[in-house]
Amino acid sequence: MTLGIVIAAAGRGTRLGRSSPKAFLTLAGAPLVTHAVRPFLSHPDVVRIAVVVPDPEAAASVPGLDDPRVTLVRGGAERQDSVAAGIAALGDVDLILVHDAARPLLEPETIRAVAEAAALHGAALPVVPVPDTVKELDGNGVVLRSPARDRLGLAQTPQGFRAGLLRRAHARAAADGFRGTDEASLVERLGEKVVAVPGSARNFKVTTADDLKRAEELLSRV
Numbered sequence: 001m002t003l004g005i006v007i008a009a010a011g012r013g014t015r016l017g018r019s020s021p022k023a024f025l026t027l028a029g030a031p032l033v034t035h036a037v038r039p040f041l042s043h044p045d046v047v048r049i050a051v052v053v054p055d056p057e058a059a060a061s062v063p064g065l066d067d068p069r070v071t072l073v074r075g076g077a078e079r080q081d082s083v084a085a086g087i088a089a090l091g092d093v094d095l096i097l098v099h100d101a102a103r104p105l106l107e108p109e110t111i112r113a114v115a116e117a118a119a120l121h122g123a124a125l126p127v128v129p130v131p132d133t134v135k136e137l138d139g140n141g142v143v144l145r146s147p148a149r150d151r152l153g154l155a156q157t158p159q160g161f162r163a164g165l166l167r168r169a170h171a172r173a174a175a176d177g178f179r180g181t182d183e184a185s186l187v188e189r190l191g192e193k194v195v196a197v198p199g200s201a202r203n204f205k206v207t208t209a210d211d212l213k214r215a216e217e218l219l220s221r222v
Contacts, residue, residue: 129149168190
């Protein structure tokens with residue numbers, strides 16, 4: 001079972017308040033994207049990795065992106081466009097896993113769990129429990145209801161799919177002008193089943209300066 005990986009690393013990361021693209025900020029001595037790519041390079045079934053960046057030429061010297069399995073791809077206007085470009089660059093693979101470069105603490109166990117579930121069911125993603133009570137609000141900030149927390153989860157990446165299914169989902173979304181918040185949402189709208197596997201608290205997304213500090217502290221303990 002061959003795996004193709006798309007690393008979404010083209011975002012600006014404006015909430016971090018930095019001038020450089022988020023994926024290229026230094027974390028524990030290496031760019032964020034280097035940490036994101038590293039666990040996939042160690043997986044025996046990964047044959048191609050498309051790293052989607054703002055400027056492929058500028059990213060060519062980034063540590064970890066010189067592996068022969070890595071292809072640098074120019075990103076699009078939005079994340080969905082960037083991921084589509086990465087998928088197109090992978091060629092013929094059995095499964096495709098899409099991962100955010102802003103999640104630098106991905107563990108090999110999560111990759112294995114997602115890949116195995118995607119191979120078996122067609123689509124899978126890691127999910128962590130919702131720790132707090134959730135309220136659904138109307139447009140005026142009035143609480144409508146409190147959904148049962150045990151049926152809710154927070155989606156993470158990598159999200160894995162049989163290659164043909166993900167390509168079909170992206171093609172349908174493009175034809176319909178649909179914009180999803182993640183790849184699973186594109187597959188869901190086809191009526192296909194997406195299976196959840198246990199995520200990890202370590203696999204959080206670096207969005208704010210506090211997140212960056214937390215990731216630095218966790219990596220320094222390794």
